[in-house]
Amino acid sequence: xxxxxxxxxxxxxxxxxxxxxxxxxxxxxxxxxxxxxxxxxxxxxxxxxxxxxxxxxxxxxxxxxxxxxxxxxxxxxxxxxxxxxxxxxxxxxxxxxxxxxxxxxxxxxxx
Amino acid sequence: xxxxxxxxxxxxxxxxxxxxxxxxxxxxxxxxxxxxxxxxxxxxxxxxxxxxxxxxxxxxxxxxxxxxxxxxxxxxxxxxxxxxxxxxxxxxxxxxxxxxxxxxxxxxxxx
Amino acid sequence: xxxxxxxxxxxxxxxxxxxxxxxxxxxxxxxxxxxxxxxxxxxxxxxxxxxxxxxxxxxxxxxxxxxxxxxxxxxxxxxxxxxxxxxxxxxxxxxxxxxxxxxxxxxxxxxxxxxxxxxxxxxxxxxxxxxxxxx
Amino acid sequence: xxxxxxxxxxxxxxxxxxxxxxxxxxxxxxxxxxxxxxxxxxxxxxxxxxxxxxxxxxxxxxxxxxxxxxxxxxxxxxxxxxxxxxxxxxxxxxxxxxxxxxxxxxxxxxxxxxxxxxxxxxxxxxxxxxxxxxx
Ligand SMILES: Nc1ncnc2c1ncn2[C@@H]1O[C@H](COP(=O)(O)OP(=O)(O)O)[C@@H](O)[C@H]1O
Ligand SMILES: Nc1ncnc2c1ncn2[C@@H]1O[C@H](COP(=O)(O)OP(=O)(O)O)[C@@H](O)[C@H]1O
Numbered sequence: 011x012x013x014x015x016x017x018x019x020x021x022x023x024x025x026x027x028x029x030x031x032x033x034x035x036x037x038x039x040x041x042x043x044x045x046x047x048x049x050x051x052x053x054x055x056x057x058x059x060x061x062x063x064x065x066x067x068x069x070x071x072x073x074x075x076x077x078x079x080x081x082x083x084x085x086x087x088x089x090x091x092x093x094x095x096x097x098x099x100x101x102x103x104x105x106x107x108x109x110x111x112x113x114x115x116x117x118x119x120x121x
Numbered sequence: 122x123x124x125x126x127x128x129x130x131x132x133x134x135x136x137x138x139x140x141x142x143x144x145x146x147x148x149x150x151x152x153x154x155x156x157x158x159x160x161x162x163x164x165x166x167x168x169x170x171x172x173x174x175x176x177x178x179x180x181x182x183x184x185x186x187x188x189x190x191x192x193x194x195x196x197x198x199x200x201x202x203x204x205x206x207x208x209x210x211x212x213x214x215x216x217x218x219x220x221x222x223x224x225x226x227x228x229x230x231x232x
Numbered sequence: 233x234x235x236x237x238x239x240x241x242x243x244x245x246x247x248x249x250x251x252x253x254x255x256x257x258x259x260x261x262x263x264x265x266x267x268x269x270x271x272x273x274x275x276x277x278x279x280x281x282x283x284x285x286x287x288x289x290x291x292x293x294x295x296x297x298x299x300x301x302x303x304x305x306x307x308x309x310x311x312x313x314x315x316x317x318x319x320x321x322x323x324x325x326x327x328x329x330x331x332x333x334x335x336x337x338x339x340x341x342x343x344x345x346x347x348x349x350x351x352x353x354x355x356x357x358x359x360x361x362x363x364x365x366x367x
Numbered sequence: 368x369x370x371x372x373x374x375x376x377x378x379x380x381x382x383x384x385x386x387x388x389x390x391x392x393x394x395x396x397x398x399x400x401x402x403x404x405x406x407x408x409x410x411x412x413x414x415x416x417x418x419x420x421x422x423x424x425x426x427x428x429x430x431x432x433x434x435x436x437x438x439x440x441x442x443x444x445x446x447x448x449x450x451x452x453x454x455x456x457x458x459x460x461x462x463x464x465x466x467x468x469x470x471x472x473x474x475x476x477x478x479x480x481x482x483x484x485x486x487x488x489x490x491x492x493x494x495x496x497x498x499x500x501x502x
Contacts, residue, residue: 018230119129
């Protein structure tokens with residue numbers, strides 16, 4: 011598992027690979043928190059290389075979305091969500107809480 | 122040859138494939154002009170799929186850079202410039218006139 | 233039939249997932265069905281560690297895969313505490329973000345993903361969860 | 368030796384480039400050297416169309432590739448007007464963007480890219496440009 015953060019002019023990009031589950035979810039939460047502590051609330055989460063995500067992952071994303079949207083200061087958007095993960099988000103209606111982009115360029119270009 | 126333009130919040134992305142030479146350079150110029158006519162002067166030129174560029178191409182880029190930078194209203198930056206093309210730009214010092222990014226995400230994230 | 237005992241720790245989840253994947257493929261489940269079972273089992277095992285045992289390293293999870301004619305059966309056994317599955321509230325979908333909680337949906341998801349979900353609780357033998365996914 | 372005649376049109380440039388690439392590879396030039404020759408020849412042929420003929424469709428370009436022991440020789444022949452290569456100003460590098468012109472650098476680039484560049488002008492036979500690239 012690796013988590014990488016890149017800061018751009020209008021947003022930061024967080025990329026994680028492998029599994030997001032009860033074992034790794036907290037590390038992702040830490041990464042999002044670290045970005046927010048730098049005063050950045052416009053986030054792109056690049057899911058290209060995520061191959062599994064349990065509900066632990068959504069809650070990390072939901073908590074991050076809540077923090078980002080507070081005071082209208084920003085938003086977290088998702089990019090390149092693998093089909094199987096998207097299907098499971100759809101199943102519980104979690105997809106409603108996030109803008110989802112087909113590619114990272116569009117997601118960064120959105121901010 | 123295909124030229125594709127995508128508008129993002131802070132910039133537009135122009136992508137061309139194949140050759141940029143005396144035969145195709147004017148079409149690229151037209152594409153840049155069309156973007157500028159929409160009042161957009163922050164441009165990313167995605168060169169991932171360009172496999173040949175003659176001096177005709179640089180002059181299109183130089184003219185576009187001049188128009189973009191006028192009144193401090195913007196800039197054109199290059200992304201993913203193939204090594205051979207970069208070498209030929211270096212040879213005549215043309216690289217000095219452009220910010221060059223390793224990938225499109227960074228280029229879009231710059232604006 | 234293949235059975236394996238995993239320590240009740242979050243680091244076991246990936247190994248359990250791999251074990252499930254292997255047997256789902258043996259049963260001829262397609263990619264989507266295989267992912268569904270992996271996800272349901274992951275949710276169930278996370279619950280066992282968190283809720284049944286109340287933490288990591290406090291007990292084992294026994295995982296059994298049975299090849300059925302029409303799919304895969306996964307049986308999970310633990311010695312942790314029981315609960316009433318009927319008490320679990322459905323997750324509300326479509327409510328505003330601020331009103332969303334910070335957890336839940338595991339059981340809800342398991343029910344959505346699997347064709348059969350069956351809990352058995354026994355004072356002596358602990359909890360048994362039987363999950364079935366058709367091809 | 369291989370020789371081919373192309374109509375003096377911009378749409379010929381790609382075909383000329385392919386012709387050069389093929390023979391550069393026969394000569395054993397590496398990727399960088401091959402690209403350099405393609406680029407130099409493209410500049411030279413664009414100049415022939417634009418300056419020697421003064422437009423498209425006004426004459427042909429004959430392109431000959433000679434395999435040398437130590438590289439590739441390309442000979443370009445046209446029947447357009449001549450010019451004085453020594454009159455060509457070097458392009459200024461490092462000047463501010465606003466001071467840059469809108470064209471030029473073709474000849475400068477050809478000289479930088481090739482190991483030998485030789486122009487011959489004849490009233491009867493037109494212009495001959497000999498370009499040499501070593502392996
Ligand atoms: N295996 C289990 N053993 C004991 N309690 C459980 C078990 N699974 C679920 N529960 C109870 O059901 C509740 C809902 O579970 P779930 O829908 O997975 O959400 P979450 O685990 O995120 O709270 C849990 O909070 C817990 O109280
Ligand atoms: N083959 C040629 N025949 C006639 N004139 C030429 C030829 N090549 C170059 N020239 C002259 O040399 C000048 C500089 O050429 P070059 O460096 O290629 O820049 P550009 O073609 O962009 O003007 C041209 O403007 C033209 O006047």
